[in-house]
Amino acid sequence: MSVSILDHRSSARPADRDAHRAHLLTRLRDELSDGEVFTGDDDLDRVATDRSGHRLPGRPLALVRPWTTAGVAATLRLASATGTVVVPRGAGTGLSGGASAPDGSLVLSTERLNRILQIDPADQVAVVQAGVVTADLDAAAAEHGLTYAPDPASWRQSTIGGNIATNAGGLHCVKYGVTRESVLALTAVLADGTVLPVGHRTIKGVAGFDLTGLFVGSEGTLGVVVEATVRLRPRPARTRTLAAWFPSAAAAAAGVLVALAQGVTPSVLELLDAGTLRAIDEGQGTDLAEYGSALLLVQTDGLGADAEIAALAGALVDLGADVDLPEGAEADRYFELRRSGRVLDERLWFVGEDVAVPRSAMGPLLERIERIGAAHGVSTSVVAHAGDGNLHPAFTLPRVTGESEPPLALERAADDLVRAALALGGTITGEHGVGITKRRWLEQELGAPVVDLQRRLKSVFDPAGVLNPHTWLAKEPSWPAS
């Protein structure tokens, strides 16, 4: 794979480079429609990074927001022909820098491909364009008594295309699977402009390699997804909620294993540790931390919801938990606090992480996180999609006046965490993706031969190496954050 991101920066003379870029913009405007190419500072600044805040040196050349698949294809054809880096972009809610744009690149947004093309209640599938917002799809499905299950925390902003690019998870994935389990087919535009439909509308199908699965989670390196056929499911007629309070995070982690041994698959199984409960209390004026040092928030759904929640409650009470069975608005309030409670506090430096471990390793990892915090003198808090062993630890320090960079202790704590997760048989990212910010750990997890194989796979789809070559598959060291 030719990694061409340096081409623009290494032009011998700035004047040549500027002439090349001006020519590229002219050709881009020729190929696309009026109002699809943006070069204003505000636009470029907005799309230069994602929610990770990780910015690369320089600035993108243009933001392209096509109205059509043809516009996506034209942009990619031109990029391949000229060796120009393309950064595919959904809503920009990614957390790993997967949509951080290098100098001279084209940011290719799918946000205008935002039509729900079909909702089929009989087949329980929807056909949507990539720019459809996740929550909008779920709302449209709800009109037919159906739901789109994958629900990343950003689901009110994130798009299906972005969800597919990162194989997004969420609260309900413990029962219904991650995005991969809901994508039956998709249409991707390859780097050379080829429009490639893969997969099938059927639930099952084994004709050929699973290219749909290969695109899901590929973080914009294989092609730009413009359309998808996704699975919908009957909207549960009934849900039940359980809040179980434990004296420690490790005790709550033991509760997770006990809960999952009951022959019940909960529709939500979240763990909030003491640091998270305190953060929510500070942000929302609640008093959660007074009830215990860790909370398991559990939901069951469907016709067995009552029997299931009773079984789980019994098992957790036997384990010594204080169990509450909130209903109605009180139950909703718990989920609202879980989703939005841990707001960013501007008085704090904050490094959020995303690792997953085998479920039995959650207890050991939670204890390890406390030790990591103590060793680096940083505060820790953890929320976890505990049913899947997927933890989001955060490390924080108070901002000191005049500090322009986060203290290194935060990054060091994060590094210790990721290495600890790997040592426990885990992965460096459960659902956020590798992007740029987690690239330094990728080879530790996969090993050099697998990373090399992945590079060769990319080159089959993108021989010119223009699709996100600077992110997780790049050979060079990470770009410095600016």
Added chain:
Amino acid sequence: MSVSILDHRSSARPADRDAHRAHLLTRLRDELSDGEVFTGDDDLDRVATDRSGHRLPGRPLALVRPWTTAGVAATLRLASATGTVVVPRGAGTGLSGGASAPDGSLVLSTERLNRILQIDPADQVAVVQAGVVTADLDAAAAEHGLTYAPDPASWRQSTIGGNIATNAGGLHCVKYGVTRESVLALTAVLADGTVLPVGHRTIKGVAGFDLTGLFVGSEGTLGVVVEATVRLRPRPARTRTLAAWFPSAAAAAAGVLVALAQGVTPSVLELLDAGTLRAIDEGQGTDLAEYGSALLLVQTDGLGADAEIAALAGALVDLGADVDLPEGAEADRYFELRRSGRVLDERLWFVGEDVAVPRSAMGPLLERIERIGAAHGVSTSVVAHAGDGNLHPAFTLPRVTGESEPPLALERAADDLVRAALALGGTITGEHGVGITKRRWLEQELGAPVVDLQRRLKSVFDPAGVLNPHTWLAKEPSWPAS
């Protein structure tokens, strides 16, 4: 990709070819241990095809049954170095000729890699070698109150490696997903002998392309799977069974859609048409066909099993079905008849098929199958994993004394069926794989650009083109059956 299957046949002189083969055998015996290489006629005849019965001209050079991964790697290294075709083989229960061996090839069996390495009740995972029999894994899991969900009809003979190669389905996949949804990680040996572990022991993980998913269903063309980490699930404490009788297959298909709209995910949802009921009655001495012209066999499991079966029963009674709720041995008997009832009758020519369609298209396809049977003068019968829209139609004709080949009418009927499934938005294979016997339809489903892309993907893993190059990715016309 160099497709080298013709090399051996096209040697200029038979004497040269024989010398080459003798030399290859000598090297193979040097590399492997005593008792790992077999060249007897009986052995080679046994492994020359799978349960499809599709035999290729000539005979394989040797059967290799290594005791270790090192033996698998040595075989593949030698094959790549000499351009020798390798046919990976599990239990040989495949139905599409994916393990049919061409002349001069090495059949590489994983049946001796048959150890269950670990069952971890806390993580609910098992680590197994590829040759472990599916039912043996489930039995071992049962000792811990767990189950391995994917249950192809051949599960008492089939191996986990073979299940992975074909992404095998089964009765329980409507609730628990196909093999893909139960494989977390695997170790494959590539064509050059590289031992490549991919995936992770965690439930979630998005570091890099989903190579695990790429190997699942690749039918032995990317590597030889030697080990897998698979998901286990709590064994349901309770199951309930429902038998619903309908006046026609189309009415039963309508019942499937109604059942799936109830907000219940049944653990089994099978459809048996009149032809199948008659075949079972003839084979087993039952009188199923007297109860109706089509049967939906439904199971629910878990703590909600009673509420769920009641909801389904109510909805199907409202639809006009005659509903029975068998328990205990009576319920078991239904499943036994479903699994093993449709025995091959030696007085009949039989062509069995495997297609999947969107669930709403099942009714139209079932009606179409009856018309296809009438048009070609052949008898039809259908069993379907109806919850997934996966149909197994069979076409039969009485054997006439002296006939050595099945009448062309059977193949013509099968061809009409597959084309009808494609026209309804379906796939040429829901769970059996493409192998050799379904290759003629592959490009109709995927289109030439996708097939070409798949060939280029294979060449990344197998540049010498030695792993099953003669099956679904071959460019030449199908080998004639002998």
